[in-house]
Amino acid sequence: xxxxxxxxxxxxxxxxxxxxxxxxxxxxxxxxxxxxxxxxxxxxxxxxxxxxxxxxxxxxxxxxxxxxxxxxxxxxxxxxxxxxxxxxxxxxxxxxxxxxxxxxxxxxxxxxxxxxxxxxxxxxxxxxxxxxxxxxxxxxxxxxxxxxxxxxxxxxxxxxxxxxxxxxxxxxxxxxxxxxxxxxxxxxxxxxxxxxxxxxxxxxxxxxxxxxxxxxxxxxxxxxxxxxxxxxxxxxxxxxxxxxxxxxxxxxxxxxxxxxxxxxxxxxxxxxxxxxxxxxxxxxxxxxxxxxxxxxxxxxxxxxxxxxxxxxxxxxxxxxxxxxxxxxxxxxxxxxxxxxxxxxxxxxxxxxxxxxxxxxxxxxxxxxxxxxxxxxxxxxxxxxxxxxxxxxxxxxxxxxxxxxxxxxxxxxxxxxxxxxxxxxxxxxxxxxxxxxxxxxxxxxx
Amino acid sequence: xxxxxxxxxxxxxxxxxxxxxxxxxxxxxxxxxxxxxxxxxxxxxxxxxxxxxxxxxxxxxxxxxxxxxxxxxxxxxxxxxxxxxxxxxxxxxxxxxxxxxxxxxxxxxxxxxxxxxxxxxxxxxxxxxxxxxxxxxxxxxxxxxxxxxxxxxxxxxxxxxxxxxxxxxxxxxxxxxxxxxxxxxxxxxxxxxxxxxxxxxxxxxxxxxxxxxxxxxxxxxxxxxxxxxxxxxxxxxxxxxxxxxxxxxxxxxxxxxxxxxxxxxxxxxxxxxxxxxxxxxxxxxxxxxxxxxxxxxxxxxxxxxxxxxxxxxxxxxxxxxxxxxxx
Numbered sequence: 001x002x003x004x005x006x007x008x009x010x011x012x013x014x015x016x017x018x019x020x021x022x023x024x025x026x027x028x029x030x031x032x033x034x035x036x037x038x039x040x041x042x043x044x045x046x047x048x049x050x051x052x053x054x055x056x057x058x059x060x061x062x063x064x065x066x067x068x069x070x071x072x073x074x075x076x077x078x079x080x081x082x083x084x085x086x087x088x089x090x091x092x093x094x095x096x097x098x099x100x101x102x103x104x105x106x107x108x109x110x111x112x113x114x115x116x117x118x119x120x121x122x123x124x125x126x127x128x129x130x131x132x133x134x135x136x137x138x139x140x141x142x143x144x145x146x147x148x149x150x151x152x153x154x155x156x157x158x159x160x161x162x163x164x165x166x167x168x169x170x171x172x173x174x175x176x177x178x179x180x181x182x183x184x185x186x187x188x189x190x191x192x193x194x195x196x197x198x199x200x201x202x203x204x205x206x207x208x209x210x211x212x213x214x215x216x217x218x219x220x221x222x223x224x225x226x227x228x229x230x231x232x233x234x235x236x237x238x239x240x241x242x243x244x245x246x247x248x249x250x251x252x253x254x255x256x257x258x259x260x261x262x263x264x265x266x267x268x269x270x271x272x273x274x275x276x277x278x279x280x281x282x283x284x285x286x287x288x289x290x291x292x293x294x295x296x297x298x299x300x301x302x303x304x305x306x307x308x309x310x311x312x313x314x315x316x317x318x319x320x321x322x323x324x325x326x327x328x329x330x331x332x333x334x335x336x337x338x339x340x341x342x343x344x345x346x347x348x349x350x351x352x353x354x355x356x357x358x359x360x361x362x363x364x365x366x367x368x369x370x371x372x373x374x375x376x377x378x379x380x381x382x383x384x385x386x387x388x389x390x391x392x393x394x395x396x397x398x399x400x401x402x403x404x405x406x407x408x409x410x411x412x413x414x415x416x417x418x419x420x421x422x423x424x425x426x427x428x429x430x431x432x433x434x435x436x437x438x439x440x441x442x443x444x445x
Numbered sequence: 446x447x448x449x450x451x452x453x454x455x456x457x458x459x460x461x462x463x464x465x466x467x468x469x470x471x472x473x474x475x476x477x478x479x480x481x482x483x484x485x486x487x488x489x490x491x492x493x494x495x496x497x498x499x500x501x502x503x504x505x506x507x508x509x510x511x512x513x514x515x516x517x518x519x520x521x522x523x524x525x526x527x528x529x530x531x532x533x534x535x536x537x538x539x540x541x542x543x544x545x546x547x548x549x550x551x552x553x554x555x556x557x558x559x560x561x562x563x564x565x566x567x568x569x570x571x572x573x574x575x576x577x578x579x580x581x582x583x584x585x586x587x588x589x590x591x592x593x594x595x596x597x598x599x600x601x602x603x604x605x606x607x608x609x610x611x612x613x614x615x616x617x618x619x620x621x622x623x624x625x626x627x628x629x630x631x632x633x634x635x636x637x638x639x640x641x642x643x644x645x646x647x648x649x650x651x652x653x654x655x656x657x658x659x660x661x662x663x664x665x666x667x668x669x670x671x672x673x674x675x676x677x678x679x680x681x682x683x684x685x686x687x688x689x690x691x692x693x694x695x696x697x698x699x700x701x702x703x704x705x706x707x708x709x710x711x712x713x714x715x716x717x718x719x720x721x722x723x724x725x726x727x728x729x730x731x732x733x734x735x736x737x738x739x740x741x742x743x744x745x746x747x748x749x750x751x752x753x754x755x756x757x758x759x760x761x762x763x764x765x766x767x768x769x770x771x772x
Contacts, residue, residue, distance in 0.1 A: 179663060180659055183655050183658060184655060186651075186655075187648065187651055187652050187655060188625050188626070188644065188648045188651075189622070189623065189648045189649070189651075189652045190652070191625075191626055192622055192623070192624065192625060192626050193622055195626050196621065196622055214626065215626065217626045217627050413516070
């Protein structure tokens with residue numbers, strides 16, 4: 001670099017305080033926790049056997065209370081070399097070669113999370129051949145020379161093979177929590193919110209056997225599944241794209257489930273993490289060749305899983321909390337999503353028209369087939385397959401009882417009283433039940 | 446159906462004892478400001494028992510009763526039963542009425558006295574009151590906490606069906622995010638369910654205060670101290686939880702109130718159980734003549750079970766005098 005005449009120099013480097021403020025300003029405390037958990041999950045994914053789809057004995061323990069935050073995993077640890085050169089830097093040097101999944105793509109996540117929570121952190125890490133401890137007091141770090149941004153190992157061991165019975169892993173502790181953080185961590189309701197968020201975000205990893213606990217309580221998951229039977233088969237496509245010279249694996253599952261409008265739609269996962277939940281917008285193809293979402297599609301479920309060693313090719317935004325709609329990866333995959341979705345939407349339209357043609361609201365033939373189908377967890381669907389829709393069988397002849405219709409109006413106040421008494425859900429039900437009651441009491445022998 | 450069609454409030458002994466206990470504790474608030482100047486907000490129903498007591502005993506005159514009925518017939522009847530003219534009636538949902546009060550610096554005693562199970566709307570009411578109450582105010586919440594039995598009427602075990610179903614319904618009613626992480630359907634049996642309700646109510650108060658505190662300087666944070674944790678049953682299991690909301694700068698005032706000198710004040714998860722002993726009028730008088738008593742084993746017990754003596758001793762000062770009034 002050229003020597004600059006000191007007289008001509010205008011200072012433009014950031015102060016540490018400004019940097020900390022900017023770094024942590026726009027991140028929620030919930031996302032800070034998610035960042036650290038993501039790092040552990042990424043670690044677990046990186047060291048699991050490629051052939052093995054299940055996590056084996058991998059545990060992430062998260063503990064938080066008004067005094068400290070702690071996350072402990074046995075998921076590989078951070079190599080000393082990575083820690084020394086990259087993991088603690090603010091931002092990733094552009095020259096860095098691909099490092100696989102073990103380190104985050106954007107190079108700010110971990111630090112941002114630590115600073116967001118408190119003024120003191122300690123990281124202890126053990127890999128198969130190294131060990132280190134970093135301990136920093138943020139206030140002391142701020143008070144140091146303004147040009148000195150570096151941290152220091154408190155302990156470091158290289159060429160230090162794992163001993164018998166020892167496990168690799170990372171333990172991060174943050175204490176001297178900021179006031180509002182400490183107040184939040186003291187709330188049981190906050191604990192529950194964190195638990196629910198992690199359960200949703202890491203549902204796939206949990207389903208694959210990763211054990212996670214929050215304050216000692218195991219995280220649970222609702223298995224992701226699609227209806228299947230002899231007449232009904234969910235679609236599955238597994239494919240690979242080459243995006244900017246990196247391999248992107250895409251796995252799509254689509255089919256039917258219970259009719260629940262809130263849960264219907266597309267679910268998008270990047271390296272096992274849920275980034276878009278139950279989407280029913282144009283983003284995932286609705287209103288774009290496919291009709292706009294309507295409750296008759298409340299049985300539709302689609303899951304698309306993006307996996308890549310190089311996180312750059314994954315279609316997520318910088319905070320890994322949302323979809324990058326304009327990414328090449330998503331644009332190519334979206335075509336496949338639409339292809340898989342079409343026949344399912346057609347079938348649901350058919351189901352709806354079958355229902356409309358029926359005079360009473362008893363289940364239609366197709367509905368009966370769906371009710372009898374069982375749920376198959378998506379990770380059990382190994383082979384590529386297309387959606388097979390059940391075909392209605394010809395209506396069996398049934399002796400039709402001739403029916404008549406009654407219609408009447410009554411004051412709402414009275415209707416509500418009767419509704420409660422009858423435990424009826426609808427006014428129609430009130431009508432039927434009161435009729436049945438009268439018939440039974442007054443007309444039968 | 447309004448609850449007064451089901452229960453005559455006057456004939457619920459445990460409820461009556463609870464009311465008198467709360468009344469006595471409220472006297473202690475004078476460290477904050479004179480008790481007469483407190484406002485009362487409650488659900489007076491048709492009987493206004495709490496209103497009558499607090500007006501007569503504490504001379505509260507700013508009294509407000511919320512009833513959610515919109516039927517003019519019922520309103521006429523309620524208006525007729527209003528025992529004192531200092532009671533203002535509000536006929537609307539509590540969630541609509543509560544934000545309308547002028548809360549600012551008016552110390553308020555709010556008793557959200559529901560006779561049904563905890564739900565989202567109740568949690569909303571709790572949040573509103575917590576959010577608005579000024580330092581020195583009291584919030585009290587009563588809900589039903591009566592889970593299904595582990596046995597059905599034939600004595601068959603209910604465990605596979607009734608409790609898990611109850612758990613699912615409860616989760617939907619309050620919102621899954623409000624159910625503490627460690628609670629499973631096994632925690633909803635018997636009185637354990639009331640303990641879960643207490644946690645959910647307190648959690649709502651603490652969460653609302655935390656949000657309120659974000660913008661306050663550290664010496665002026667608002668705190669909540671639980672004072673009430675009553676378990677009682679006049680038929681169905683009920684729980685009353687509540688306490689004082691105060692500015693941390695005024696914690697010495699809370700201390701000087703001396704709430705803990707009262708035996709029924711409970712600051713943690715251990716409840717004060719109001720259990721009605723089965724005693725005759727003659728026995729009551731006999732025991733009264735030997736109370737107060739520091740060592741109950743010294744008592745001339747005339748064959749009354751020890752448990753009943755203990756129960757009675759813990760509540761005798763608040764025990765209702767029931768007598769048949771002929772006319």
